[in-house]
Amino acid sequence: MSYYPASIQSLIKNISKLPGIGEKTAERLALHILRGSRQDAELLANSILNIKNTVRFCSRCFALSDGELCSLCSDPARDPAFLCVVEQPADMIAVEKSGAFRGMYHILSGALSPMNGVGPEDIRIRELVGRIEKDQVKEVVLATSTNVEGEATASYIARILEKYHIKITRIASGVPMGGDLKYVDQVTLKRALETRHAL
Numbered sequence: 001m002s003y004y005p006a007s008i009q010s011l012i013k014n015i016s017k018l019p020g021i022g023e024k025t026a027e028r029l030a031l032h033i034l035r036g037s038r039q040d041a042e043l044l045a046n047s048i049l050n051i052k053n054t055v056r057f058c059s060r061c062f063a064l065s066d067g068e069l070c071s072l073c074s075d076p077a078r079d080p081a082f083l084c085v086v087e088q089p090a091d092m093i094a095v096e097k098s099g100a101f102r103g104m105y106h107i108l109s110g111a112l113s114p115m116n117g118v119g120p121e122d123i124r125i126r127e128l129v130g131r132i133e134k135d136q137v138k139e140v141v142l143a144t145s146t147n148v149e150g151e152a153t154a155s156y157i158a159r160i161l162e163k164y165h166i167k168i169t170r171i172a173s174g175v176p177m178g179g180d181l182k183y184v185d186q187v188t189l190k191r192a193l194e195t196r197h198a199l
C-alpha cells in the first residue's frame, strides 16, 4: 500500500473501514474508481454525501426517509389498522419484500436488553403507545426477532398494550422452507409445533 501516492493510500484506508472489506478488496475498489470515469466517481462521492445530508427518520414510523414522512406512511393504499412492530429498518424491508403485509410499521430502533442497559425508555415504545392512542389501530403484529431480546421486547409490548383492547399477534417462527427437520434446532421446532395450523 505504501507504494501508492498518499491520495490513493487515503482512499484505500477509508474504503477498508467499511464492514467486510479487507485491505486487498479496498485496494481493488480504489483502483477501479481511479480507472473509471470522473462522472462515476462524482456520482459515488455525491450519493455518499447525499445520504448524510438528506436521510432522517420518518416522524411517524421511524423508518429511514428522505422527507418528514417516509414513502410508506404517505401511501394511501396502506391499511393503518394494521401495525407491524419491528426492531430495525432492515427488518421492515425484509417484511416488505415478503409482500405479505399491507399495513403500516413502527420501528423500535432496538430491542430490550437489560444486560446491555437497554430499557423501555431507550427504544421507541412511548411513540408506539402514542400511535395506538391516536390512530385507529385494530391489530399490532409483533415482528421483533426470535432471540431472547426480541422475545422479551414482544412480551413487554404485549403487556403494555393489554389495556387498549386491540388484537396483538406475534409472528410465527418455524421451520425454514426447504429445511430438513433434523437440522432445525429444538427451540425453533418447539415453536413451530406450538404455532401449527390446520390444513
Ligand SMILES: [Zn+2]
Pocket: 058, 059, 060, 061, 062, 063, 069, 070, 071, 072, 073, 074
Ligand atoms: Zn414512516
